[in-house]
Amino acid sequence: xxxxxxxxxxxxxxxxxxxxxxxxxxxxxxxxxxxxxxxxxxxxxxxxxxxxxxxxxxxxxxxxxxxxxxxxxxxxxxxxxxxxxxxxxxxxxxxxxxxxxxxxxxxxxxxxxxxxxxxxxxxxxxxxxxxxxxxxxxxxxxxxxxxxxxxxxxxxxxxxxxxxxxxxxxxxxxxxxxxxxxxxxxxxxxxxxxx
Amino acid sequence: xxxxxxxxxxxxxxxxxxxxxxxxxxxxxxxxxxxxxxxxxxxxxxxxxxxxxxxxxxxxxxxxxxxxxxxxxxxxxxxxxxxxxxxxxxxxxxxxxxxxxxxxxxxxxxxxxxxxxxxxxxxxxxxxxxxxxxxxxxxxxxxxxxxxxxxxxxxxxxx
Numbered sequence: 001x002x003x004x005x006x007x008x009x010x011x012x013x014x015x016x017x018x019x020x021x022x023x024x025x026x027x028x029x030x031x032x033x034x035x036x037x038x039x040x041x042x043x044x045x046x047x048x049x050x051x052x053x054x055x056x057x058x059x060x061x062x063x064x065x066x067x068x069x070x071x072x073x074x075x076x077x078x079x080x081x082x083x084x085x086x087x088x089x090x091x092x093x094x095x096x097x098x099x100x101x102x103x104x105x106x107x108x109x110x111x112x113x114x115x116x117x118x119x120x121x122x123x124x125x126x127x128x129x130x131x132x133x134x135x136x137x138x139x140x141x142x143x144x145x146x147x148x149x150x151x152x153x154x155x156x157x158x159x160x161x162x163x164x165x166x167x168x169x170x171x172x173x174x175x176x177x178x179x180x181x182x183x184x185x186x187x188x189x190x191x192x193x194x195x
Numbered sequence: 196x197x198x199x200x201x202x203x204x205x206x207x208x209x210x211x212x213x214x215x216x217x218x219x220x221x222x223x224x225x226x227x228x229x230x231x232x233x234x235x236x237x238x239x240x241x242x243x244x245x246x247x248x249x250x251x252x253x254x255x256x257x258x259x260x261x262x263x264x265x266x267x268x269x270x271x272x273x274x275x276x277x278x279x280x281x282x283x284x285x286x287x288x289x290x291x292x293x294x295x296x297x298x299x300x301x302x303x304x305x306x307x308x309x310x311x312x313x314x315x316x317x318x319x320x321x322x323x324x325x326x327x328x329x330x331x332x333x334x335x336x337x338x339x340x341x342x343x344x345x346x347x348x349x350x351x352x353x354x
Contacts, residue, residue, distance in 0.1 A: 020262075020265060027261060027262075028258075031253045031257065032252060035252075035253045035257070036250045036251065039250060045254075049253060052261075053260050053261050053264065056261045057264050057265070060265055123248065124248055127245055146245050147246075152207070167203075167206070170206055170210070171204075174238060175206075175238075177245060178237055178241040181241055181244060182237075
């Protein structure tokens with residue numbers, strides 16, 4: 001993993017020399033992560049891709065100023081975090097309000113049975129509700145941890161926070177999601193017993 | 196009654212992010228406290244559910260848009276729009292105010308004396324300390340990224 005991250009930093013330095021092939025490699029390697037991350041902010045694939053496009057173009061245009069003082073992925077997520085938060089604060093986007101088409105597409109994409117897909121949609125809605133109730137830092141830390149699998153140390157670096165603070169943010173955020181999922185399950189079991 | 200310091204470590208325990216010593220401490224607490232053990236199991240189920248959720252895959256259109264955008268210069272409208280955003284306008288107005296102050300003092304000439312170059316630099320640094328600090332932290336030096344960087348302080352200030 002370390003070798004690959006070092007390779008990212010080397011690629012980024014080649015990008016600063018105008019190497020578009022190096023940029024394409026970086027883009028291919030990280031585009032899915034950035035789209036997923038942005039999607040957790042805006043709840044729409046189309047809007048998430050707009051944000052991802054802006055983030056990568058910003059990265060390319062800033063390449064000359066890049067200094068490999070941190071892991072490339074951490075640096076990228078720091079830029080992505082601030083870009084997404086700026087856009088959400090500006091009011092162009094709202095946090096995680098999944099659109100019906102997107103929810104249907106994501107359920108169908110994994111080939112779920114209709115019952116499972118319904119439950120998946122409700123679970124997604126519960127997670128979205130919890131995300132909306134989180135502070136910005138909780139939401140960012142939770143998304144990096146749960147959806148990108150980033151270790152606490154890297155999240156701390158991306159947020160310029162201590163690992164202890166990140167541990168606390170992720171714990172509080174996970175408890176909030178757990179409560180929403182519990183509410184969902186309570187609702188489902190009540191519906192089931194009525195039927 | 197759940198011991199709160201141990202409870203605060205539970206998610207990190209589930210994520211395998213604790214030191215060996217803390218891991219052993221949590222394990223002992225879980226063995227001794229069924230309520231804590233139930234919470235740990237609930238956290239594990241939640242984490243597994245969330246991580247199993249489907250997420251979108253990027254479209255080919257995104258790749259085309261980004262690669263085509265590499266050579267596209269920003270339009271004048273886009274540049275103006277970017278510079279008129281409050282996050283850029285306010286530091287710019289601050290710099291303009293600082294420049295006006297420097298000019299005013301310089302015009303007073305013999306009465307006050309010209310600012311040394313180092314002092315002017317200090318004034319500039321002080322005026323824009325937050326932005327410059329964040330530029331340094333992120334390893335960026337380009338004015339193109341002021342907007343990104345300017346939000347970092349507010350992000351850090353969020354509880």
